[in-house]
Amino acid sequence: xxxxxxxRHAKSSWHDPSLPDIQxxxxxxxxxAAPEIGRYISRRSYAPALILCSTAQRTVDTLDLVAPFxxxxxxxxxxxxxxxxxxxxxxxxxQWIDEEAQxxxxxxxxxxxxxxxxxxxxxxxxxxxxxxxxRRLIEKFPTAGxxxxxxxxxxxxxxxxxxxxxxxxxxxxxx
Numbered sequence: 001x002x003x004x005x006x007x008r009h010a011k012s013s014w015h016d017p018s019l020p021d022i023q024x025x026x027x028x029x030x031x032x033a034a035p036e037i038g039r040y041i042s043r044r045s046y047a048p049a050l051i052l053c054s055t056a057q058r059t060v061d062t063l064d065l066v067a068p069f070x071x072x073x074x075x076x077x078x079x080x081x082x083x084x085x086x087x088x089x090x091x092x093x094x095q096w097i098d099e100e101a102q103x104x105x106x107x108x109x110x111x112x113x114x115x116x117x118x119x120x121x122x123x124x125x126x127x128x129x130x131x132x133x134x135r136r137l138i139e140k141f142p143t144a145g146x147x148x149x150x151x152x153x154x155x156x157x158x159x160x161x162x163x164x165x166x167x168x169x170x171x172x173x174x175x
């Protein structure tokens with residue numbers, strides 16, 4: 001089994017309109033929400049073996065605030081290609097995760113993260129959502145939202161659209 005954690009960056013600041021989008025930091029709400037999600041990850045004993053993080057300042061800041069709550073040393077890779085990546089690009093990247101990693105986390109951006117989560121779980125088409133968590137995910141993937149998706153596959157290369165099961169979904173307002 002493979003487990004994928006999708007974490008959208010926490011709320012970012014628009015205080016300085018002269019900053020390029022990629023350089024926007026977290027705002028106060030984001031700096032409060034990220035550790036809350038980190039504590040949730042710790043309470044649930046979630047332990048991604050690998051974290052793939054966009055190089056945008058808001059994703060890096062989010063990771064910095066979540067990392068202290070991870071239960072063990074986790075490999076971290078910063079990738080420029082994750083910045084505003086589309087769902088299809090995220091799927092390709094997941095399929096190239098090292099097979100030794102049984103679990104991985106992506107810290108990224110909408111709309112790609114939301115589309116990717118829906119794609120992996122086969123949500124948003126004509127079928128009714130299988131759970132309350134799935135209904136919430138279909139509705140919105142807010143800042144600092146975390147989706148946990150499980151795949152009954154032996155290899156990341158076998159991860160495909162519709163092949164995942166949403167095992168958890170939490171938003172800051174749920175905590």
